[in-house]
Amino acid sequence: MDHSVSAGPTHGLEDMARIVGDVSQGEADAILVHAGIAKTVDMNRLGLILHLSGATRLSADPHWKTQVSTVKEALRLGADAVSVHINVGSQREQDMLDRFSRIIEECDDFGLPALAMMYPRGPGIQSEGDYEVVSHAARLGFELGADIVQTNYTGDTESFRNVVGTVKVPVVIAGGPKASSDNDALQMISDSIKAGAAGVSIGRNVFQHHDPTRMTRALVDIVHHGASASQALAILAEGTAPSMAAT
Numbered sequence: 001m002d003h004s005v006s007a008g009p010t011h012g013l014e015d016m017a018r019i020v021g022d023v024s025q026g027e028a029d030a031i032l033v034h035a036g037i038a039k040t041v042d043m044n045r046l047g048l049i050l051h052l053s054g055a056t057r058l059s060a061d062p063h064w065k066t067q068v069s070t071v072k073e074a075l076r077l078g079a080d081a082v083s084v085h086i087n088v089g090s091q092r093e094q095d096m097l098d099r100f101s102r103i104i105e106e107c108d109d110f111g112l113p114a115l116a117m118m119y120p121r122g123p124g125i126q127s128e129g130d131y132e133v134v135s136h137a138a139r140l141g142f143e144l145g146a147d148i149v150q151t152n153y154t155g156d157t158e159s160f161r162n163v164v165g166t167v168k169v170p171v172v173i174a175g176g177p178k179a180s181s182d183n184d185a186l187q188m189i190s191d192s193i194k195a196g197a198a199g200v201s202i203g204r205n206v207f208q209h210h211d212p213t214r215m216t217r218a219l220v221d222i223v224h225h226g227a228s229a230s231q232a233l234a235i236l237a238e239g240t241a242p243s244m245a246a247t
Contacts, residue, residue: 001033002051003203007063012207016041019207026216030080032115032201035069038077044051049115050074052103053085053096055124063121064092067099071106081113088137089122097144104145116146117174127153131159135166142167150174150201153192160195170198178204182215183233189223190229211236 003010003076013019016037021044030047038050054068055061064095065085074082077215084103086096100116107114118141125187127133131154142151146169153173154160164171173192179185185205192200200223209215218236219229 001031001037001203001207002054005034005054008057012204012209012212020046022212023206023216026213027070027220028216029199032205035073035077038079040232047080048078049077049081050077050214051083051085053083053117061090061092063087063090065096067103069179070105071110071112074112074221075110079112081115082107083115083117083150085117085119086137086141087108087119087121088140089120089125089133091122093122101144107147108145113147114145115148115150115172116144117150117192118142118146119152119174123186124196131157131163134160135163138163138171139169140167148172148198153188157191157195160197164196172195172199172201173197175200175205176207182209182218182236183229186218186222186229186236189219190227193223216247 001013004013020031020041024044025044028046030049031043032051033050034051034054038217039047040219050069052067052069053065055065065087071082082103084100086100087093096163104114118137120128125133129152134152134154138149138151148170149167150172151174154163200219202219206215214236218232221235222232
């Protein structure tokens with residue numbers, strides 16, 4: 001839920017206390033936010049991942065993510081982890097990698113896990129979901145010391161299984177733009193888990209959903225209980241969330 005830094009006030013994130021409460025009721029594991037939200041909103045039982053990177057869409061180079069918070073601030077706020085955004089292939093890639101390496105060193109000093117958002121994004125990137133560039137970006141995050149790598153889904157289980165196979169830390173997928181249907185979103189999530197993803201990092205497809213709590217519970221049943229996309233869709237349609245653990 002870091003979107004409003006880059007895009008301004010974002011639909012679904014107007015009332016952060018409400019949406020945090022919604023996803024907490026849905027039993028999400030953690031929420032990823034910037035420092036101002038972490039300071040002012042009760043995280044309930046949710047884990048806290050403090051996002052350290054930022055840039056606005058109004059800047060001359062929105063792909064250049066600079067450091068906007070620190071590891072020490074994350075510790076003061078009781079964060080369980082930090083996240084850093086790197087656009088691999090952007091014109092300021094080297095600057096972001098340099099800053100990332102320093103953050104990793106600090107995290108290792110304090111024993112704080114670091115999630116690396118590794119996105120192929122720049123003038124030479126034809127498709128941000130292409131296997132070759134996603135695989136390179138994910139492996140880069142692992143090579144540089146990330147504890148968790150977040151990247152784009154490649155669109156099919158076989159190619160994404162190959163991405164995961166070269167990264168020896170947990171890999172999670174980003175949710176990307178708002179999906180055209182619940183089925184599309186849930187199928188992508190289910191397929192990524194089948195391919196070996198350790199979890200998902202979903203924004204707009206949850207906080208812009210008409211029922212964020214139900215959508216969160218549907219995702220939880222896929223990730224933690226092995227539900228299929230069709231089972232999760234049924235849960236969403238019924239408005240109930242029985243555990244899939246016994247199925």
